[in-house]
Amino acid sequence: MTSHELLAEQRTRIRQLGPPGYAERRDALDALADLLARRDELAELMAADFGGRAAREVEILELCPLHSELRYVRRHLRGWMRGRSAATAWPFWPARARLLPRPLGVVGIIGAWNYPLLLTVLPMIAALAAGNSLMLKMPRLVPRTGAWLQRELEQTFGREYVAVLNGGADLSKEFPGLAFDHLVFSGSTRTGRVVARAAARNLVPATLSLSGKTPAIVAPGYPLERAARRIMAGKLLNAGQTCIAPDYALVPEGQVEAFVKAAESAAGALYPRLVEDGDYTRIPSSMLYARLDALLEDARRQGARVRVVNPRGEPCTVENGVFAPALVSEVTESAKLMQEEIFGPILPVLPYADENDAAALVERHPDPLALYVFDEDTDRARRTVARLRAGGASINDTLFHVAQPGLPFGGIGGSGIGQYRGEHGFRRFSHYQGVFEQSRWSVTDWVRPPYGLRTQLLMRLVLGRGKGRR
Structure with a gap:
């Protein structure tokens, strides 16, 4: 069955059965x-797909957020599904x-390949809660x-309700151009950008969670060791292959070297063994690995200092997929590290004056995702968050x-473009139909x-005599 036929089959099911009720969604x-x-x-x-990924990391980064989301949505779903009264203009009273x-x-x-469960199932939860059928x-x-x-999903739900497609370049090109409802x-x-253009041809609204260069700003007086530990933890989870990982760090002038040393110590404590331990995630593609190598080489050519963190001096190669963490200082803004999202375990550290x-x-x-x-x-932290545009933010x-x-x-x-999760996701994947209920009189x-x-009198009441009404 082609993807177009599958979409048609799902639409047929919707027409025949109508929207699912609370019990079916639950x-x-x-x-x-x-x-x-x-x-x-x-x-x-x-772990097999990545060539190495810790089970605890899968649980912490993918399964825990999904179970938390499911508990939250199931607890609030009945209330979200209820119709809500809306304001009725007074001339239409007692209609509703x-x-x-x-x-x-x-x-x-x-x-997305970097979080194949989280970034697939998280929007799926919201879409199912809102009563939709799905094609993944x-x-x-x-x-x-x-x-x-x-x-597993098609056996559980049936393809006419939830379908999952795996395929090559042809499917990747075809899928965004299908006439979905979202x-x-x-x-x-x-x-x-490619996905948005393909969707726009069918006037399909799209929610796009992209990435960008997420900054981590360390304010004067904040303990460098604590900042380095928390920044490196966020940077190195999933080997930096996280859309909201810190992409670069900004520290007060004169503190770059101290921060780099603290970050090196933090990385060594988090991952004392890069190859043998198994806690450190691999880079799943030789092409992705080569790209990270090229980013570091470009920075070196432009005079940057690169400090590789490999506590045991283990072999980190494209063959084993282990890319050692790297801290980069004295990096110029023209370096590719500062022009592209890094998406790997490399952290540029830059000074700022104020x-x-x-x-x-x-x-x-461009505006970052985090x-x-x-x-x-x-108060100053909140001012900074309010001043800088970003998809979301964490303080400390x-x-x-x-x-x-x-x-x-x-x-x-x-x-x-767009947001989901919890009630925001329910609203994102729902159409709020406005319904006017006329009264007998x-x-x-x-x-x-x-x-x-009577019409003349009513217009006088509604429109007044040229004076603004509040």
Whole structure:
């Protein structure tokens, strides 16, 4: 069955059965939770796809947020599904107006290889809660995880409700151009532009979670060791292959070397063994590995200092997929490290003179998906977050804002369009249908032809005599 035929089959099911009720949606979320409970199986699949990824990391970064999201959505779903009263203009009283959440229809989701569960299933939870059918397109870099999701989800739900597609370049080109009712994409800004153009040809609204260069700003007076430990933890999880990982650090002038030493110590404590331990995630593609090598070489050619963190001096090669953490100082803004999202375990460290200097450097790049501010002055930290545009932010830590089910996830400007998670996701994948309920007696009879004295009196009341009404 082609993807176009599959989409048509899902639409036929929607027309025949109508929108699912609360019980059906709740059952779907329960079934999804049961599948995600098979954590050992999922961890093994992703370790095989990556060439090495710690089971604990899969649990912490992918499964825990998904289970938290499922608990939150199931607890609040009944309330979100209720219709809500809306304001009714006084001339129409005693008629009523209501807002009723309706499913959009068929939602397409393009998953991301770096978090093949989280970035596929997280929007899926919101779309199922809103009553939609789903078509998921899995990335080619994680074939085992994609095959498992296809088999298990389609056996659980049926292809006419939830379908999973795995394929090559032809499918990647075709999928964004299908006439979905909504399309979700997580990935690079470059690919996001291609996806948005393809969706626009069918007027399909798209939610794009992209990336950009996420800054970590260390304010004067904040303990460097604490900042370095938390920044490096966020940077090195999943070997830096995280769209909201700190992309570069900004520290006060004169503190770059001290921060680099603290960051080197923190990285060594987090991952004392890069190859033997198994806690450190691999780079799953030789092409991606070569790109990271090229970024470091370009920085060196432009005079940057590169400090590689490899406590045991282990062989880190393209063959074993281990790319050692690297701290880069004296890097110029013309270096590719500062022009592209790094998406790996490389952290440039740059000095700044004052708040305005730090803000100016951040603002020279497109709006990032995340912003991290380390400051013991809470008011100043909040001012910094309010001043700089970003999809989301954490103060005095990294990554954890996306672990809160009550906060939306999504970008702004160059880092994306639209948000989902929790109620924000339910709203994103719902159409709020406005419904007007006329009463038995209505003054609207006065505004129908033939127009007479009653119409004239009503217009005087509504429009007044030229004076503004509050």
